[in-house]
Amino acid sequence: MKTxxxxxxxxxxxxxxxxxxxxxxxxxxxSKCTITKGDNTEELTKLMKIxxxxxxxxxxxxxxxxxxxEDVAAETIEKFFKENL
Numbered sequence: 001m002k003t004x005x006x007x008x009x010x011x012x013x014x015x016x017x018x019x020x021x022x023x024x025x026x027x028x029x030x031s032k033c034t035i036t037k038g039d040n041t042e043e044l045t046k047l048m049k050i051x052x053x054x055x056x057x058x059x060x061x062x063x064x065x066x067x068x069x070e071d072v073a074a075e076t077i078e079k080f081f082k083e084n085l
Contacts, residue, residue, distance in 0.1 A: 001066040002074035006081045011057035014050060018084050023047045025080055031067025033077065044077070 008014070014022070026033050026044040033044040037059060042049040044063075055061060063081070065074040 001064065002070045003062060003064045004074065004078055005060055005062050006078070006085070007060045008055060008057045008085055010085050013056035013059060014053070014085060016051065019047055019050045021084070022050070022077075022080060025076065026073070029065075029067070029069050029073040029076075031065050031070045031073045033073060034064045036062040036064070 010018075023045055034041050035044055035050065035053070035055075037053050037055055040053055042053060044050065063074070063077055065077065067073070
């Protein structure tokens with residue numbers, strides 16, 4: 001299992017465009033990928049659930065990746081967060 005924390009630098013946080021790109025990025029991986037904000041955890045393949053979390057700039061989230069391709073998946077997701085959020 002791979003886990004990392006990320007604090008949103010984009011003032012808007014996760015809105016429709018980056019959420020859609022993130023879901024498309026994660027879907028091909030075999031690993032289960034989740035995002036947690038506070039007590040709320042959702043799978044990174046569920047667009048509306050991610051958007052419904054209300055993640056804004058300054059919020060810290062925890063990404064958890066577990067499965068056969070977790071190393072590549074976690075690295076790819078972390079790179080996306082750093083470049084886009």
